[in-house]
Amino acid sequence: MRKRVVMVMMAVLMGAGATAAMAQGSKCADCHFANPDAPRRGHMSDWDRSAHGRQNIGCEKCHGGNATSFEKLVAHKGILSPGDRKSPVHRANLPTTCGSCHAGQLMEFQKTRHFQLLKTDDKRGPTCATCHSDVGDTLLSPKALESQCNACHGPGKAAPRPERAKNARAMLESVREARQLLKQSRDMIKQVKDPQRKAKLTQDAEMVALELKFAVEAGHAFVYDGLQDRVSRARTKLTALFDSLTNPTAGGAVKPVRGVPAPWTAQAQQR
Ligand code: HEC
Ligand code: HEC
Ligand code: HEC
Ligand code: HEC
Ligand code: HEC
Known part of the structure; x- marks a missing residue:
């Protein structure tokens, strides 16, 4: 500024x-x-x-x-004024406007009932700005996402199905948890001395990041099979990553950083 x-x-x-x-x-x-x-x-x-x-x-x-x-x-x-139906920032046109750069989100969003509502000028559904604000500067926390769904799917609201909100929160929490583990694995990778091993591990971490990016994209379908699938792939890759970080036979064990859950470190110890 x-x-x-x-x-x-x-x-x-x-x-x-x-x-x-x-x-x-x-x-x-x-x-x-x-x-x-x-x-x-x-x-x-x-x-x-x-x-x-x-x-x-x-x-x-x-x-x-x-x-x-x-x-x-x-x-x-x-x-055009945003109220004009032809304006690119009119709520019905936002998905396409934002989607020109965020194609993955648009692709998933287009499959939804929410998208159909926008296309038929039914004002009851959300558009991109509902969750991201007008300039896309907001990323909702799991709890805030739950409230956002509940604004419409809560009891007595436009389309009451409160379990949707709860589920959405749990899904986003699973993404955040995996992100946290990814961050911890990256902290551990920093301690690896051998450049070749380090490069390989860094690449593995990139693959996890990619799965999580796809998970968030898939979340824009608002039914969460796609997201769950991506998160579970991310977790499988994380397990392998922690395993190879803590396995002494693979070129020296890296001391686990604080907060890495027991299963991974225990697995390595059993060998
Ligand atoms: C020289 C100054 C100036 C420039 C350059 C300018 N604006 Fe504006 N804009 C204004 C002013 C002043 C208003 C208030 C309304 C009016 O006077 O037209 C406004 C109004 C607007 C509005 C509201 C229109 C409506 O009908 O509600 C939008 C949207 C907007 N500007 C976007 C832009 C964008 C996008 C650009 C660049 C492509 C831009 N402006 C460039 C001064 C400017
Ligand atoms: C011209 C391309 C373009 C358009 C149009 C666009 N974005 Fe973005 N968006 C970007 C880029 C580039 C980033 C930054 C990516 C990064 O930093 O990794 C971004 C980041 C974001 C983020 C992440 C914010 C964060 O804090 O991490 C959100 C959410 C987002 N955009 C939503 C939107 C929404 C909603 C719209 C439409 C209202 C929109 N974008 C329109 C290119 C665009
Ligand atoms: C009902 C709420 C909701 C709506 C509607 C919504 N999003 Fe999102 N969006 C989210 C959530 C939740 C996240 C994940 C936040 C996080 O990463 O912690 C997200 C993440 C994003 C990101 C960031 C991805 C990244 O990797 O950082 C972009 C870009 C984005 N959305 C674009 C869009 C676009 C474009 C639309 C409209 C087509 C849209 N969203 C509609 C809830 C929504
Ligand atoms: C990521 C997309 C995005 C970007 C970038 C963006 N805007 Fe907006 N803008 C919107 C949306 C969405 C609205 C609200 C539309 C509505 O009210 O339904 C809006 C509303 C406005 C309005 C209000 C018009 C009115 O009559 O109420 C003005 C003025 C405006 N924007 C100017 C700007 C200016 C100037 C910039 C650059 C500094 C900018 N916008 C950047 C998406 C964007
Ligand atoms: C701004 C209001 C609004 C928000 C926010 C919103 N929805 Fe919806 N949603 C609706 C409406 C309205 C319908 C259509 C109900 C109907 O067909 O009668 C709908 C439909 C759905 C459907 C489709 C059901 C079907 O019959 O195909 C799902 C799934 C859904 N919403 C999940 C969610 C989730 C999960 C969230 C939060 C991440 C969310 N929605 C946020 C208004 C909203």
Whole structure:
């Protein structure tokens, strides 16, 4: 945020000619930060802090328009109000807009009843922003996910099926647990001296990370067979990874880091 303000101030001080020298990135943000009349200040600071802001995914990637111009009329050409059914950020169009970069999530989401509801302009279902906020800067915790499902599937709500919320929470917890183990395995890999062994183990850890990425994508079907399948593959790979880390015959045992559950360390000791 500070960097952006400084850039805008420099442009103001140096006159209009300086605009071309400003960041290569989106000019939308520069004007919107500088212009007190521009709507939704909170949205801008959310964007600035988000993974999107950090990776220079500019306003135009979701809203359209011409991000190279500092002339409002030119910049805004083609931009529709979000309430317009044709706007790329209209709730019914968000899956496709976000999905242009998050194809895995879109693919799963398209299979769902939730997606059908959006396509038929039935307002009872969720869209991407329901769980990720408008700029995609939110990742729900398992507990928050449970509440989110329950907002619609809780008793007395639009589509009461409270077990769905509970199940969703358990599923996300299983992903987080596996992520925690992955982190611990990576801490152990750091202690491995032999470069060849280390490279192999690092690669194995990457494979676990990939399974977990696919698990989260599959979770966007909101029925969780796909996710469960991926998590169990991740766990199988983690078991093998811990086994090879703690097995003395494979080039020296690595001291388990605190918190690694007993089965893995015990398995190695039985050998
Ligand atoms: C030169 C300043 C300036 C630039 C550049 C600019 N905007 Fe704006 N924008 C504004 C102002 C001021 C408003 C408030 C409404 C108005 O005056 O049109 C606004 C309004 C908007 C709105 C609300 C429109 C509505 O109908 O509700 C959106 C969305 C928007 N801008 C997105 C963008 C995007 C995306 C870009 C870049 C492609 C961009 N803006 C570039 C100044 C700017
Ligand atoms: C990741 C996608 C995404 C990005 C990036 C993004 N926005 Fe938005 N924006 C949205 C969504 C979604 C909404 C809310 C739509 C709704 O109200 O249903 C929204 C709403 C707005 C509005 C409110 C318009 C109105 O009339 O209420 C403005 C203005 C706006 N965005 C400007 C910006 C600007 C400026 C940037 C860059 C700093 C930006 N947005 C970046 C997705 C995005
Ligand atoms: C132009 C491509 C693009 C678009 C459009 C886009 N994203 Fe992203 N998104 C990214 C990139 C790049 C990242 C950062 C990935 C990383 O850091 O590993 C990201 C990260 C995320 C994250 C992870 C956030 C975190 O804190 O880790 C979420 C959630 C997300 N996007 C949701 C959305 C949603 C919802 C939309 C639509 C409203 C959207 N994205 C639109 C490219 C995009
Ligand atoms: C009902 C809630 C919900 C909806 C709707 C939803 N997501 Fe998610 N999304 C989640 C949860 C939960 C996670 C996993 C959070 C975590 O990793 O801890 C997630 C993770 C993500 C990530 C981050 C993946 C990563 O590896 O960091 C992206 C990107 C994403 N979702 C995009 C989308 C897109 C695009 C849509 C719309 C098509 C969407 N989501 C709809 C709940 C939702
Ligand atoms: C914004 C409201 C909303 C949220 C949030 C929401 N749902 Fe739904 N969901 C609905 C509605 C409405 C339906 C359709 C009910 C109907 O067909 O009558 C539905 C349908 C479903 C279905 C399909 C059932 C079928 O008949 O095919 C599943 C599964 C589901 N939701 C799971 C979840 C899970 C799990 C979560 C949380 C991760 C969640 N939903 C979050 C509103 C929501």
